[in-house]
Amino acid sequence: xxxxxxxxxxxxxxxxxxxxxxxxxxxxxxxxxxxxxxxxxxxxxxxxxxxxxxxxxxxxxxxxxxxxxxxxxxxxxxxxxxxxxxxxxxxxxxxxxxxxxxxxxxxxxxxxxxxxxxxxxxxxxxxxxxxxxxxxxxxxxxxxxxxxxxxxxxxxxxxxxxxxxxxxxxxxxxxxxxxxxxxxxxxxxxxxxxxxxxxxxxxxxxxxxxxxxxxxxxxxxxxxxxxxxxxxxxxxxxxxxxxxxxxxxxxxxxxxxxxxxxxxxxxxxxxxxxxxxxxxxxxxxxxxxxxxxxxxxxxxxxxxxxxxxxxxxxxxxxxxxxxxxxxxxxxxxxxxxxxxxxxxxxxxxxxxxxxxxxxxxxxxxxxxxxxxxxxxxxxxxxxxxxxxxxxxxxxxxxxxxxxxxxxxxxxxxxxxxxxxxxxxxxxxxxxxxxxxxxxxxxxxxxxxxxxxxxxxxxxxxxxxxxxxxxxxxxxxxxxxxxxxxxxxxxxxxxxxxxxxxxxxxxxxxxxxxxxxxxxxxxxxxxxxxxxxxxxxxxxxxxxxxxxxxxxxxxxxxxxxxxxxxxxxxxxxxxxxxxxxxxxxxxxxxxxxxxxxxxxxxxxxxxxxxxxxxxxxxxxxxxxxxxxxxxxxxxxxxxxxxxxxxxxxxxxxxxxxxxxxxxxxxxxxxxxxxx
Numbered sequence: 042x043x044x045x046x047x048x049x050x051x052x053x054x055x056x057x058x059x060x061x062x063x064x065x066x067x068x069x070x071x072x073x074x075x076x077x078x079x080x081x082x083x084x085x086x087x088x089x090x091x092x093x094x095x096x097x098x099x100x101x102x103x104x105x106x107x108x109x110x111x112x113x114x115x116x117x118x119x120x121x122x123x124x125x126x127x128x129x130x131x132x133x134x135x136x137x138x139x140x141x142x143x144x145x146x147x148x149x150x151x152x153x154x155x156x157x158x159x160x161x162x163x164x165x166x167x168x169x170x171x172x173x174x175x176x177x178x179x180x181x182x183x184x185x186x187x188x189x190x191x192x193x194x195x196x197x198x199x200x201x202x203x204x205x206x207x208x209x210x211x212x213x214x215x216x217x218x219x220x221x222x223x224x225x226x227x228x229x230x231x232x233x234x235x236x237x238x239x240x241x242x243x244x245x246x247x248x249x250x251x252x253x254x255x256x257x258x259x260x261x262x263x264x265x266x267x268x269x270x271x272x273x274x275x276x277x278x279x280x281x282x283x284x285x286x287x288x289x290x291x292x293x294x295x296x297x298x299x300x301x302x303x304x305x306x307x308x309x310x311x312x313x314x315x316x317x318x319x320x321x322x323x324x325x326x327x328x329x330x331x332x333x334x335x336x337x338x339x340x341x342x343x344x345x346x347x348x349x350x351x352x353x354x355x356x357x358x359x360x361x362x363x364x365x366x367x368x369x370x371x372x373x374x375x376x377x378x379x380x381x382x383x384x385x386x387x388x389x390x391x392x393x394x395x396x397x398x399x400x401x402x403x404x405x406x407x408x409x410x411x412x413x414x415x416x417x418x419x420x421x422x423x424x425x426x427x428x429x430x431x432x433x434x435x436x437x438x439x440x441x442x443x444x445x446x447x448x449x450x451x452x453x454x455x456x457x458x459x460x461x462x463x464x465x466x467x468x469x470x471x472x473x474x475x476x477x478x479x480x481x482x483x484x485x486x487x488x489x490x491x492x493x494x495x496x497x498x499x500x501x502x503x504x505x506x507x508x509x510x511x512x513x514x515x516x517x518x519x520x521x522x523x524x525x526x527x528x529x530x531x532x533x534x535x536x537x538x539x540x541x542x543x544x545x546x547x548x549x550x551x552x553x554x555x556x557x558x559x560x561x562x563x564x565x566x567x568x569x570x571x572x573x574x575x576x577x578x579x580x581x582x583x584x585x586x587x588x589x590x591x592x593x594x595x596x597x598x599x600x601x602x603x604x605x606x607x608x609x610x611x612x613x614x615x616x617x618x619x620x621x622x623x624x625x626x627x628x629x630x631x632x633x634x635x636x637x638x639x640x641x642x643x644x645x646x647x648x649x650x651x652x653x654x655x656x657x658x659x660x661x662x663x664x665x666x667x668x669x670x671x672x673x674x675x676x677x678x679x680x681x682x683x684x685x686x687x688x689x690x691x692x693x694x695x696x697x698x699x700x701x702x703x704x705x706x707x708x709x710x711x712x713x714x715x
Contacts, residue, residue, distance in 0.1 A: 045111035045312075047132075050122035058110050065101035066144050072097075075153075086159040094151040101144040103186075103282045111137040113311045129302035134292045135312050142214055142285040145277055147180040149235075151270060157247070169249035175268055176243065177335065179235035180276045185211045187276070188219065188284035189236040190328030192373060192413070192422070196223055201413050204284075204326065207234035216287045218324045222415060232331050236280060240335045243268045257348040264341040275368075279327035279423055291315035323403070323417030327370075334425050339363040352443040360433040367427030367461040369479070369565075370472040374413050374420040377477055378554035378603040382676040383407050385551055393671040396547040396681075401671075403550065411557065418549055418558040421472060426479045429459025429486070440498075445508075448498030457489050461565075471565040474573065474612070475604040482612045485538045487566070488657065490619070492535040495699075500527045525629045532699040533621035536655060538613025539662040540564050541580070541594055541689075542571040547668045551678055554603030564659045565612070572597040573610045574664060580615060589615055589690035594664055599678055615662065618692065620655040622701030623648050628710070642710040650705035654692040664689050 043064075047056040075092030113132040115122035126132075157171030185207035194203045203223035206212065212220060227234055249263035293299045293315055300313035344358040376383065387394045388402035395401075408414040437451040460473070460483045475481045503509040505523020506516070514523055542563035545552075548570050549559025563571040578593035598606045628642030647653070663686050670681035695703035 043110050045113060046108070047126065048112065048114045048116075048122075049126060050115060050117055052119060053123050058108075065105055066099050067101065068099040070097045071095070084161040086161075087156070088159075089156040091152070091154045093153075095148060096151065097148040098180075099144050099146050100277060103145040103277060103285065104142050106142075106282055106286050108136060108288065109138045109141055109286060111135065111312060131293065131299035131301045131314075132311055134290050134318075135299060135315065136288060136290045137312060138286040139217075139289050140214055140286070142186060143184060145186070145281045146183040147276065147281075148183065149178045149180045150176075151178070152176040165253040167251045169247070169251075169263070171247040173245040173247065174243065175245065176239065176241060177268070177270060178239045179233075179237040181235050182207065182281060185234060186214055186285065187211070187234075187236050187280045188215060188326065189232075189280055189331070190326055190420075190422075191225075191230065191331075192328070194223075200415050202416070205230060205232065205236060207236065214285050216284055216324065218287075218320060219284060219326070222324065230331075236331070237276075237329050237333055238331055240333070243335050259346045260344070261346070262341075262343040264339070267338045267340060268335045269338065276329075279329050279421070284326055287320070289320075290318045292318060325417045325419040327419075327421045327423070329423050333368070333423070334366050336367050336425070337365040339365070351440065353438065353440040356435070356437040356439070358433075358435040358437075360431075360435065362429075362431040362457075364427070364429040364431075364459060364461075366425035367429060367459065368423055368425060369427045369461045370421045370423050371426065371476045371479070372418070372420055372472060372558045372560040373422045374411050374416055374418060375476055375556050375558040375560065376410055376412070378556055378598075378601050378605075380600040380677070381555055382671075382678065383410065383550070383552070383555040383557045385671045385676045385678060393673045393676060394551070396551050396669050396671070401551045407557070419560050420558075421560060426473065427459060427461030429457070429461060429483075431455065431457035433457075442499070445501030445503060446499070448496065450496040451494070453493045455489060455491055455493070457486050458484055459486055471562055471567050472560050474561065474563055474565065477604070481604070482565070484611060485613045487539070487564070487613055487659075488537050490534040490537055492619075494533045495531070497530040498528065502526070520631065525627060528626045528628075530624040530700060531621070532701065533619070534655070534699070535619040536617035539615045539617055539656070539659065540612050541574055541589075541610050541615060541662045541664055542568070542659075543574055543597060543664050544666045545570045545572065545669070546666050547681075551669055551671070553597055553599045553669070553678060554601070555678070556603065564662070566659055568659055572603075575606060575608045576610050576614070577608065586692050587690045588618065588661075588692065591664060591685060591689045596667065596680060596683065599680070615690075617656060617661070618654055620651075620653045620698065622651060622653055622698065624701055636715055638714040640710065640712040640714070642712075644708045644710065646702040646706045646708075647704060652692075652695040653698045653701060653703055654695060655698060656692075656694070657696045657698070661688075661690060661692075 043058055046058040049055055072095040077088055077090030080087045114134045115126050116133045153173060153175045155171060155173040160168045162168055187207055189205045190202055191205050192202045195201055203225055204219045205225055205227055207227050209226060227236060245266040247265040252260045254260055297314050297316045299315035300309040302311060303309055340362050342358060342360045344356060346354060346356045348354050384401050384403050384407055385394060386392050386404055387400050388404055390404035390406055413420060434454045435451060439449045440447055460480050473479045473482055502525045504511050506514050506519045540563055550557060553572055559570040561570060561572060562568055563573045574594040574597055577595045580589045580593040582590040624646050625648045626644040628640060631639040633639060665685035667683045668681045669678045672679050697703050
């Protein structure tokens with residue numbers, strides 16, 4: 042749905058369409074059923090139960106890939122492209138997709154069974170002992186529109202790997218190059234139509250205790266093993282998208298000419314006629330191991346609670362987490378960095394290519410260096426590569442509502458580290474930067490603050506009829522000054538980590554380090570082909586509104602030390618600024634008779650209008666852009682141009698955070714209740 046795009050050369054603004062389908066259905070339906078039985082006997086309260094969830098989702102993201110609305114490209118110098126378009130003449134080339142893929146339509150089942158015993162060992166000591174067993178099935182695509190890959194297969198001709206589809210009805214939608222490479226159906230491998238086997242090993246023990254040391258002091262602790270639930274997007278991105286809607290391009294040839302716009306002639310369109318360009322023989326795909334396991338998250342905590350009077354309690358806690366089998370990606374066709382040129386010729390192994398012209402290609406010698414010579418870049422395989430841990434110390438003061446006043450104040454110190462790439466969505470995860478040493482990025486996670494303070498509360502004015510002051514106040518005066526209620530919410534937090542990076546404008550297949558893949562992502566957050574710089578100075582030198590000194594970074598290595606150079610920037614090397622924000626509200630309720638209430642209120646979000654300059658994306662770490670060229674003598678990649686980003690490290694925007702808007706806003710509330 043939607044109009045096609047029209048490109049009018051470099052002189053005039055194009056009629057863009059975003060390259061996506063304007064119709065993207067999004068729908069999710071959950072059907073849940075569960076029940077619990079309880080048996081109390083002696084000192085034991087035993088509970089057992091089960092729950093079942095059927096999760097169904099429809100997502101049109103998959104049908105929006107590859108520019109399904111089409112593109113018409115008018116090329117040439119000066120006004121020629123626009124003139125030919127206005128006269129209704131044919132385009133130079135047109136692009137579209139081979140076959141429209143229907144929206145992804147998936148479902149899965151989640152089952153949980155548990156038994157728990159609350160054992161009152163002593164009037165002051167209770168133990169909670171339990172175990173839970175979970176089965177979370179992979180998503181089934183109702184139209185069988187999934188594609189996976191079997192990397193262990195070797196064909197009779199020595200070709201490594203083959204593609205796997207749920208059934209033969211998938212073939213009509215699949216990129217024909219996948220079929221030519223080698224494809225089979227799931228039943229031949231003993232794999233279900235989900236193309237990933239169900240993990241039946243999710244056993245989760247739980248233990249907890251509560252010990253009342255004194256009448257006002259309680260010690261609590263616990264441990265549990267948890268498994269995250271499935272997200273439909275986790276299967277959408279790697280298996281349901283890239284293998285469909287092949288981009289095709291047509292051009293005019295001596296045998297078949299592209300048609301112009303309909304006018305005096307009918308039955309034609311700019312997409313009519315022309316001859317298809319040959320598809321590249323290089324194909325890329327993602328795959329998920331057939332035996333992928335659920336991530337395991339161990340959580341453990343201990344808490345001391347104390348009543349201190351005045352309806353107030355104090356809590357001190359330690360919360361720990363150990364994360365295992367986290368899912369992240371790795372490009373299976375990436376080769377280790379070296380000083381030997383890769384894909385720096387036009388494909389003959391001799392003639393230097395020009396990356397700006399897009400003529401760099403694999404030579405026969407290059408292909409022999411690839412783990413999968415018949416495939417191209419971006420062969421992203423997902424697996425249980427990641428691990429992490431966190432330690433959190435919390436203190437909290439909480440006053441229960443009494444005498445018109447309640448408040449809560451808490452402070453958290455968090456130390457969270459992992460090897461898994463940072464990603465803010467529900468996909469399976471990005472690729473590690475150094476995919477040959479996946480633990481090299483073990484460190485502080487992005488967008489996590491070490492220090493965080495939060496307070497909120499409500500205060501009712503003690504002035505007014507029935508209050509401590511002015512209890513016999515005149516109704517008219519009470520309507521003005523009595524019975525007001527003030528509320529607030531405030532947060533303050535320290536800064537988060539950011540990774541500096543360079544963006545390559547003409548990489549892939551030519552790459553720094555001769556790694557043969559554009560899947561390198563310095564941030565792990567799906568930022569594109571980005572590379573980490575060499576740290577050559579002290580970056581923590583602030584100047585004006587710039588947090589870090591860009592001159593402390595030079596370009597990345599171009600050879601074998603792309604990853605191993607000890608001065609290459611580590612993940613989240615830079616620390617961003619802390620910030621704070623305050624929301625406040627005020628209201629008054631007027632009682633009109635016994636059944637009618639009128640409420641007048643005002644809310645001020647970010648009442649101090651304080652800029653929340655703690656970025657929630659990676660842009661602040663972009664050092665700039667560079668391009669590569671090929672040395673005609675050595676055929677090695679060299680730097681052609683560098684354009685530094687003038688906004689690196691600069692705080693130019695305010696961001697919504699922790700329930701506080703990026704700018705001050707006011708809202709007046711009037712409410713009638715009867």
